[in-house]
Amino acid sequence: MSLSTVNERPGQMNSGNALELRGITKMFGALAAIADVTISVRPGERRAVLGSNGAGKTTLFNCITGDFPATSGIIRFFGEDVTAFPPYERIRRGLRRTYQISSLFAGLTVIDNVYLACRGVSRNRYSLLRPRSDDALVHAAEMLVEAVHLTAVKDRLVGELAYGQQRQLEIALAMSGAPRFILFDEPAAGLSPTERRDLVTILTSLPAHIGYIVIEHDMDVALRVVESVTMMHNGRVFKEGKPSEIEDDPEVQELYLGGGHG
Amino acid sequence: MSLADQAPPRASRGATKTAGPTSWIERIPAAWWAAALVLLAMPLVANNFWLFQVMGWTFILGMIAVSLTFLAGYGGMVSLLQMSIAGLAGYMVAILGPSGTTSISLGLSWWIVLPAAFLIAAIFATLSGALAVRTEGIYTIMITLAIAAAFFYFTRQNYTIFNGYSGFNLVLPPRLFGVDWRDPVAFYYLCLGCAALCYGAVVYVSRSPFGLALQGVRDNPRRMAALGFNVTAHRVAAHAFASIFASMGGILLVWQNAQIAPGTIGISSAIDVLVVAVVGGMRRPLGAFVGAFIYVILQTFSPDVLGAFGFSAERFKLIIGIGFLAVVLFSPDGVMGLWDRWRARAARRVDPLTGQPR
Numbered sequence: 336m337s338l339s340t341v342n343e344r345p346g347q348m349n350s351g352n353a354l355e356l357r358g359i360t361k362m363f364g365a366l367a368a369i370a371d372v373t374i375s376v377r378p379g380e381r382r383a384v385l386g387s388n389g390a391g392k393t394t395l396f397n398c399i400t401g402d403f404p405a406t407s408g409i410i411r412f413f414g415e416d417v418t419a420f421p422p423y424e425r426i427r428r429g430l431r432r433t434y435q436i437s438s439l440f441a442g443l444t445v446i447d448n449v450y451l452a453c454r455g456v457s458r459n460r461y462s463l464l465r466p467r468s469d470d471a472l473v474h475a476a477e478m479l480v481e482a483v484h485l486t487a488v489k490d491r492l493v494g495e496l497a498y499g500q501q502r503q504l505e506i507a508l509a510m511s512g513a514p515r516f517i518l519f520d521e522p523a524a525g526l527s528p529t530e531r532r533d534l535v536t537i538l539t540s541l542p543a544h545i546g547y548i549v550i551e552h553d554m555d556v557a558l559r560v561v562e563s564v565t566m567m568h569n570g571r572v573f574k575e576g577k578p579s580e581i582e583d584d585p586e587v588q589e590l591y592l593g594g595g596h597g
Numbered sequence: 598m599s600l601a602d603q604a605p606p607r608a609s610r611g612a613t614k615t616a617g618p619t620s621w622i623e624r625i626p627a628a629w630w631a632a633a634l635v636l637l638a639m640p641l642v643a644n645n646f647w648l649f650q651v652m653g654w655t656f657i658l659g660m661i662a663v664s665l666t667f668l669a670g671y672g673g674m675v676s677l678l679q680m681s682i683a684g685l686a687g688y689m690v691a692i693l694g695p696s697g698t699t700s701i702s703l704g705l706s707w708w709i710v711l712p713a714a715f716l717i718a719a720i721f722a723t724l725s726g727a728l729a730v731r732t733e734g735i736y737t738i739m740i741t742l743a744i745a746a747a748f749f750y751f752t753r754q755n756y757t758i759f760n761g762y763s764g765f766n767l768v769l770p771p772r773l774f775g776v777d778w779r780d781p782v783a784f785y786y787l788c789l790g791c792a793a794l795c796y797g798a799v800v801y802v803s804r805s806p807f808g809l810a811l812q813g814v815r816d817n818p819r820r821m822a823a824l825g826f827n828v829t830a831h832r833v834a835a836h837a838f839a840s841i842f843a844s845m846g847g848i849l850l851v852w853q854n855a856q857i858a859p860g861t862i863g864i865s866s867a868i869d870v871l872v873v874a875v876v877g878g879m880r881r882p883l884g885a886f887v888g889a890f891i892y893v894i895l896q897t898f899s900p901d902v903l904g905a906f907g908f909s910a911e912r913f914k915l916i917i918g919i920g921f922l923a924v925v926l927f928s929p930d931g932v933m934g935l936w937d938r939w940r941a942r943a944a945r946r947v948d949p950l951t952g953q954p955r
Contacts, residue, residue: 426825438820454806455825462806
């Protein structure tokens with residue numbers, strides 16, 4: 336896989352955190368979707384964000400990537416203040432995300448989708464010349480397609496793919512280029528048990544320097560692929576800790592685990 | 598089937614696919630060879646009126662319309678500015694080069710005039726594109742219509758640069774290679790060559806990183822931003838790129854008419870470009886030229902037909918309007934869409950197992 340060779344960025348500001356959120360608040364009108372969220376994630380750390388529906392998990396992701404900018408608060412990405420950056424600038428610095436509802440280009444082929452993702456974080460985005468078959472990015476795209484087991488359907492239109500395949504493509508798009516930190520928004524939603532096992536394999540076999548946050552309702556998936564957990568409730572951070580601590584916490588059990596989810 | 602023939606903008610299959618074992622010449626279908634032969638041999642049989650007026654105007658209108666097809670089909674941005682961009686390029690040729698209005702025209706030589714005309718039109722397209730791309734759908738149409746209207750009235754009222762109502766006449770193409778390019782046969786081949794160039798460029802670029810990303814921006818701008826693309830800049834760049842085709846058409850237009858005046862770039866002309874692109878079909882760049890041909894044929898011959906039935910020749914717009922309505926109602930992807938569906942039906946009549954007609 337191409338990912339093993341990609342961390343060629345200088346380890347600048349490595350003393351700090353990969354992702355640092357300070358007092359992030361997002362208002363939708365008078366409603367605070369998330370309020371005063373402060374989270375720090377070390378480089379390479381893998382964390383789950385748990386919480387019931389409406390806890391503000393996806394909104395948190397949207398603030399981190401800039402899809403919906405935060406109303407107030409500061410976001411640092413590898414030490415750099417990216418709060419005012421548009422999404423594409425954050426992505427070019429090594430942040431990636433997947434979407435809860437697959438957000439793909441249905442009219443393009445699988446390989447073209449991944450190629451676009453690779454092109455987006457490299458140079459020559461405006462090139463008018465068609466890629467040659469030995470183009471490095473075409474090769475990188477093919478490696479990514481292989482990594483998510485989609486080689487057999489790489490020339491099919493994405494709109495024709497099965498649901499599980501679209502979810503895998505969603506992950507491939509997030510792994511393009513040189514990711515340093517990935518946000519996975521419910522990657523296991525709607526997947527079959529077999530596909531969930533594949534997903535766990537894909538997540539656990541990511542290179543060690545790539546950290547991620549995963550929003551996941553399926554505890555079997557979530558707690559097997561992370562080393563720390565942040566519980567959110569009503570837009571606020573409710574608990575933080577190791578997976579075992581969170582699982583055993585009586586308050587958490589009452590709020591979430593016992594609440595019929597998972 | 599070649600990719601160019603089959604692939605609509607929505608389904609640009611295999612941009613990054615490796616080329617097949619056959620060479621690209623072998624993959625051009627017979628219909629394209631036939632069309633090329635007819636177009637190349639047309640001056641042997643056709644009269645000057647057909648070559649210069651009908652076909653010349655078809656290619657020019659097609660080039661201006663294909664710039665809209667590029668923006669709308671691949672970029673999802675319906676702009677009514679393409680005629681204004683064409684007109685600006687034409688005006689620049691008249692103002693910077695020689696014309697009958699010697700008090701304004703600078704009379705510079707063609708190798709300064711032509712690049713300058715393209716450049717100035719591209720700057721205009723970039724600036725107005727930068728205004729338009731922050732809006733969506735009907736608002737893009739409204740903003741571009743407003744700019745087109747403003748430019749039209751500006752040219753009509755400004756006498757120091759655009760010579761107001763009368764515009765410029767005696768704007769002739771340069772005698773390059775000793776050829777009079779307004780000679781019907783020469784002008785026909787000039788327009789044919791430019792139109793083929795524009796068509797080929799649109800097809801080629803649609804599967805380049807720039808063109809692919811533009812289709813991505815059309816389908817899912819938010820995701821494109823989450824892949825590292827600057828969506829706004831990409832859309833503005835598309836306006837600048839499309840201006841090349843419009844400018845080429847505009848320059849040929851001013852040479853064909855040997856004059857340019859505000860009437861050339863009026864609101865009705867701006868809308869005609871949209872009508873041409875929609876009637877032809879925006880899913881494929883060829884649609885722009887098919888639409889232009891239909892429009893020019895109707896415009897040229899329907900007055901005679903109407904006159905024979907005792908109607909006013911002015912009523913030809915009514916026919917075009919009804920045609921436009923019919924296309925929008927029954928075939929939203931234009932005449933090319935009708936053609937595609939007819940071919941798909943014809944293919945279904947063949948038994949998929951035996952290949953024999955059912």
